[in-house]
Amino acid sequence: MSVLFSHYNYWVVIVLMMIGFYIVIAQGNLVKKLIGLNIFQTSVFILYISAGKVSGGTAPILADGITLYSNPLPHVLILTAIVVGIATTALGLSLIIRIRDTYGSVEEQDVRAAEGNRKQESC
Amino acid sequence: MSPLEIISAVLLAIGSFLVLSGAIGLLRFPDVYSRMHAAGITDTLGAVAILLGLMFLAGWTLVLAKLIMILLFLLLTGPTASHTLGKAAWKSGLQPLTDGREPAGDSGKGAE
Amino acid sequence: MELLLDISLLSMLVATAIGIAVSRDLLAAVMLSSIYGLLSANFFVTMDAVDVAFTEASVGAGISPLLMFATLAIVGRFERYPHQRALPALLLVVLTGAMLILATLDIPAFGDPNAPAQTHVAPRFINESGTEIGIPNMVTSVLASYRGFDTFGEVTVVFAAVVGVLALLGSSLPAAGRKLPDTLLQASNHRILRIVSKILVAPIMLFALYVQFHGDYGPGGGFQAGVIFAAAIIIYTMLFGLEAAMKVINVTVLRVLAAFGVLLYGSVGLVAMLNGKNFLDYDALAADPVHGQHYGIIVIELGVGITVAAVMMLIYFAFAGRLIDRSHKS
Amino acid sequence: MLSHLPILQVILPLLGAPACLILWRPRIAWAFSFFISALAFIISGLLLKQVWQGGEIVYALGGWEAPWGIEYRIDLLNAFLLLIVSGLSTVVLAGARQSVAREIPAEKQTLFYVAWLLCLAGQLGILATGDAFNVFVFLEISSLSTYTLISLSRQREALWAAFQYLIVGTIGATFVLIGIGLMYMMTGTLNMADLAQRLPEVADTRTVFAAYAFIIVGVCLKLALFPLHAWLPNAYTFAPSVVTAFLAATATKVAVYLLIRFSFTVFGKDFSTFDVPLHSIFIGLGLIAVFSASTVAIMQRNIKRAIAYSSVAQIGYMIIGLGLGSVLGLQATLLHLFNHALMKGALFMAMVAMMLRIGGITVDDIAGLGKRMPVTALAFVTGGLSLIGVPLTVGFVSKWYLVSAAFSQGMWLVALLVVLGSLLAVMYIWRLVEIMYFRESPEQAPRGEAPLTVLLPLLLLVLGNIYFGIDTRLPVSVTEAAASSLLVEAYQGVQVGGAK
Structure with missing residues (x-):
């Protein structure tokens, strides 16, 4: 029972991660895949931030009369990771727009089918 | 509890109630326009009440100035968003519900 | 009380995530993902990570959905097929999740102040950064100084993203002098929207500057400021069209600015090297190390802000340019 | 200035990239x-x-x-790996200008070179750093620029290939991030040397095991280890020719480096070989990779794709060496990193021509290319011979070390299979040689060598293949x-741990 209370946070985050991961691998729409990737990454961020929380602590900004701060290091790492995430999203979305221009669809199934046809033609 | 704290508590309670009723309205109302009405309450009166409550707690500090700015910002953007939303709904051909029929549009629009 | 907040936020996050997974309307999915970003920002606040919350709010609930909406306007809003490979995917996901849950069984309890994460490296940041760096916001101290090189990498990632977006969509960026009848983007027939937004653009920019230079003392910094500044210009673009925005700031200037921010950051490091210290050692920037740290942090945050603002604008312009191209064709 | 070499190594290309964007003209770029x-x-x-x-050398x-x-x-x-990566980048870049001018639209050429420098900087940064999280940041720099480089191709399939790579690469990077996070929770540090000291104390926890698993799977996605190779x-195949030459010669090397660094330095040999059955997993996967990918390579019509599949197979060899877990096996892997960079560089550079x-x-x-472009064809064949592992080429050296490493551990079956795998390489290379030399050229086929x-x-690359095949002292x-x-x-770390 004590494990439940001290760890439920991590478990919910893992469930979130896995929902995101599922969207990425199981869903065929490319935009949806990127949304899933976002959720996956954001949930990993939550995992990191949870690890930096100290019970009873406050935000790591020095202030008078406060002695207990939460750990600033995971915050810094995740700031960097969020930026990396948006960079990937932007690039992925531009790729999707170009894929739509060339294949006329943003569904994995359609794109794969178009690829298959081409391969047969060239053989 | 000091009088200020009591006033603030009352305001916060009112604000929370308004936000909650807005959320329920969003779920229960039949069409986009009435749902927007519910959402509008959350945006304006609910938020204002909560912010006022916080202001009474803050006292004469920098936080008060920040809260006032947030209030101004919300008062500008909230109604504008509602207006734009309503206009967009009207333009896309959604008719307000005037009798007992099913709504023309589904949720989603009102969720903002 | 905190537990209650925690649990309600987490359950809302789960509900949102499931909503995204089952929805086949992409517009709704993007909307929900923006809510997801906002919820996780709230969660970060309860976890004391105010800087992260700020960033997540501006990215997860701001820029990222904005770009996705722009994409949806081009590629269409509905999914066409039901989900493929559902079963094997589910299997893989359950396996990975089970592994992770197993892994969490041995980690220290949530919030434990004696966990290794809290006792090994972090205490120095908490106890010494006030005297070593001299600014109250520890996150800024660690971000800009102790782990300043990571942040340099971060700016480079942003720069790499804009290089990619320009390579992919750059052809639709309007060249100087090309007329753009972008009626699609002009919301000028919304009089109220136009007036209110016009009022707001300047305060938003002011707020960006505040966030930029107040990052030493409170949450904020170059990245958030850059995003907010770009948001002001993006609002302007939405209301008055791409062409009008280009008159304010054109693509070539933005491109140079994007590169300039990275170079500015790097040059701080190089100056430190020329003064005989290691790369990015701000102690070398002034006679007094704490002053040096202060100067260094201000300059590199400025570099981050410039690059991020320029990059976000460029990316939005590239997407908007595509949208206009498309409305021409149809 | 000499004491600053480690950082100059990385920030030169890192700062060169934005500077290059400001310069803008393709030729200058x-x-x-x-x-x-x-x-x-x-x-x-x-x-x-x-x-x-x-x-x-340590540089703070x-x-x-x-x-x-x-x-x-x-x-x-x-x-050693910094030398390989920067060397191959330089050689390929030297020959890139005409190819880029032909394959990439003029207004995008500068962006191409900027992305190249970023990719180089990212890879060098991964190699040089001693900090686990810094690895993630530079991994993403190199990945994002790699997606850009691939998508710059004129072939439309490149877009889809780049998108697939983006999804797989991001999942891989996120897995690595999860692994680093779990390690941080258990040890409180991100520094590799510090991790190496503090991990043994908690080595028997499930968390550390999972951290290791996530990092290895994440890196293997990047590495395109069988069965995670589908994107490669x-x-x-569809990336611009010079990009393929660059990536094939460097990207997989960096991923193998990460595998080695995490397995042997961070987690320590005793952890990765005793606590985890990595041994047999690596050898097994490596062998399957060699055989399946080589077989597929035989049937390809596009020779770029054939050689790409051969890369998957070659990664298999490197992984087998790792799996052996002995000094000799690891040496074989490292040698193969160097040699594979040389031979893939030569093969793909021939394709650029x-x-x-x-x-x-x-x-x-x-x-009939043998008659039309004799030098290029000969270069291709030499690279191919090296790939097979014919004596007097570099390919022979690494195969030799690999086989003897397997023998010295009594794994004669592995040794035999490695040799058999080379026979498959003979098949797909011979097929191409036959087409180049014994088939008639089509009518009006263009002839003449590529520019100098x-x-x-x-x-240079071909000579490298031969020179280091004969004079093996340096590598x-x-x-x-x-x-x-x-x-x-x-x-020694084990002994210290045992003494406690």
């Missing part, structure tokens, strides 16, 4: 990026010399000492020292 890359190559040479003479970034700040830590292993053939002259690289395009700027780098001595330092030091 090419010259500039070549210059930067060449400088990086020279620096890596100096670094290797420094490390060889004076041992490990920002002046903050290790567990608090980020440090660069150069030992023989990464000095497409990406290599072909693309430039005949505009296609399917089996039909190269028929392409041929010279190609010949062998460096890899031997690197391998034994990794494993023997790790072994």
Whole structure:
């Protein structure tokens, strides 16, 4: 029972991660895949931030009369990771727009089918 | 509890109630326009009440100035968003519900 | 009380995530993902990570959905097929999740102040950064100084993203002098929207500057400021069209600015090297190390802000340019 | 300035990239990026010399000492890889200008060189750093620029290939991030050397096991280890020719480096071989990769795709060496990193020349190439022979070490299978040789060699294949020292742990 209370946070985050991961691998729409990737990454961020929380602590900004701060290091790492995430999203979305221009669809199934046809033609 | 704290508590309670009723309205109302009405309450009166409550707690500090700015910002953007939303709904051909029929549009629009 | 907040936020996050997974309307999915970003920002606040919350709010609930909406306007809003490979995917996901849950069984309890994460490296940041760096916001101290090189990498990632977006969509960026009848983007027939937004653009920019230079003392910094500044210009673009925005700031200037921010950051490091210290050692920037740290942090945050603002604008312009191209064709 | 070499190695290309964007004109951008890359190559040479003479170099970034700040830590292993990556980048870039001018629209050429420099900087950064989270950041720099480089191709399939790679690469990077996070929760540090010290205390927890698993799977996605290789053939086939040459020669090397670094330095040899059955997993997967990918390679019509599949197979060899877990096995892997960079560089550079002259690289395009482009064809064949592992080429050296490493551990079956795998390489290379030399050229086929700027780098690579196949002193001595330092030091670590 004590494990439940001290760890439920991590478990919910893992469930979130896995929902995101599922969207990425199981869903065929490319935009949806990127949304899933976002959720996956954001949930990993939550995992990191949870690890930096100290019970009873406050935000790591020095202030008078406060002695207990939460750990600033995971915050810094995740700031960097969020930026990396948006960079990937932007690039992925531009790729999707170009894929739509060339294949006329943003569904994995359609794109794969178009690829298959081409391969047969060239053989 | 000091009088200020009591006033603030009352305001916060009112604000929370308004936000909650807005959320329920969003779920229960039949069409986009009435749902927007519910959402509008959350945006304006609910938020204002909560912010006022916080202001009474803050006292004469920098936080008060920040809260006032947030209030101004919300008062500008909230109604504008509602207006734009309503206009967009009207333009896309959604008719307000005037009798007992099913709504023309589904949720989603009102969720903002 | 905190537990209650925690649990309600987490359950809302789960509900949102499931909503995204089952929805086949992409517009709704993007909307929900923006809510997801906002919820996780709230969660970060309860976890004391105010800087992260700020960033997540501006990215997860701001820029990222904005770009996705722009994409949806081009590629269409509905999914066409039901989900493929559902079963094997589910299997893989359950396996990975089970592994992770197993892994969490041995980690220290949530919030434990004696966990290794809290006792090994972090205490120095908490106890010494006030005297070593001299600014109250520890996150800024660690971000800009102790782990300043990571942040340099971060700016480079942003720069790499804009290089990619320009390579992919750059052809639709309007060249100087090309007329753009972008009626699609002009919301000028919304009089109220136009007036209110016009009022707001300047305060938003002011707020960006505040966030930029107040990052030493409170949450904020170059990245958030850059995003907010770009948001002001993006609002302007939405209301008055791409062409009008280009008159304010054109693509070539933005491109140079994007590169300039990275170079500015790097040059701080190089100056430190020329003064005989290691790369990015701000102690070398002034006679007094704490002053040096202060100067260094201000300059590199400025570099981050410039690059991020320029990059976000460029990316939005590239997407908007595509949208206009498309409305021409149809 | 010499004491700043480790950081100069990375920030030169890193700052060169934005500078290159400001310069804007494609021709200047090419010259500039070549210059930067060449400088990086020279620096890596100096670094290797420094490390060889004076041992490990530690450089504290920002002046903050290790567990608090980020440090660069150069030992023989990464000095050797820095040399490979920057060297191959320089050689390929030397021959890139004409090919880029032909395959990439004029207004995007500068962006191409900028992305190239970023990719180079990212890879060098991964190699040089001694901080686990810094690895993630630079991994993403190199990945994002790689997606850009691939998508710049004129072939439309490149977009889809780049998108697939983006999804897989991001999942891989996120897995690595999860692994790093779990390690941080257990040890409170991100510095690799510090991790290596603190991990043994908690080595028997499930968390550390999972952290290791996530990092390995994440890196293997990047590495395209069988069965996670699906993205690689497409990406290599449709990317611009020079990009394929660059990536094939460097990207997989960096991923293998990460595998080695995490397995042997961070987690320690005793953890990765005793606590986890990595041994047999790596050898098994490696062998399957060799056989399945080589078989697929035989049936390809596009020779770029055939050689891309062969890359998957070659990764298999490297992984087998790792799985053996002995000094000799690791040495074989390191040697193969070097040699594979040389031979894939030569093969794909030959294809750059072909693309430039005949505009296609399917089996039909190269028929009778031996007469039309004798030098290029000969270079291709030499690279192919090296790939097979014919004596007097570099390919032979690494196969030899691999086979003897397997024998010395009594794994004669593995040794036999490695040799058999080479027979498959004979089949797909011979098929191409036959088409090039014994088939008639199509009518009106273009003939004539590629310009000297392409041929010279190609010949340099081919000569490298032969030279280091005969005079093996440099790579062998460096890899031997690197391998034994990794494993023997790790072994001492076990003794210290045992003494407690």
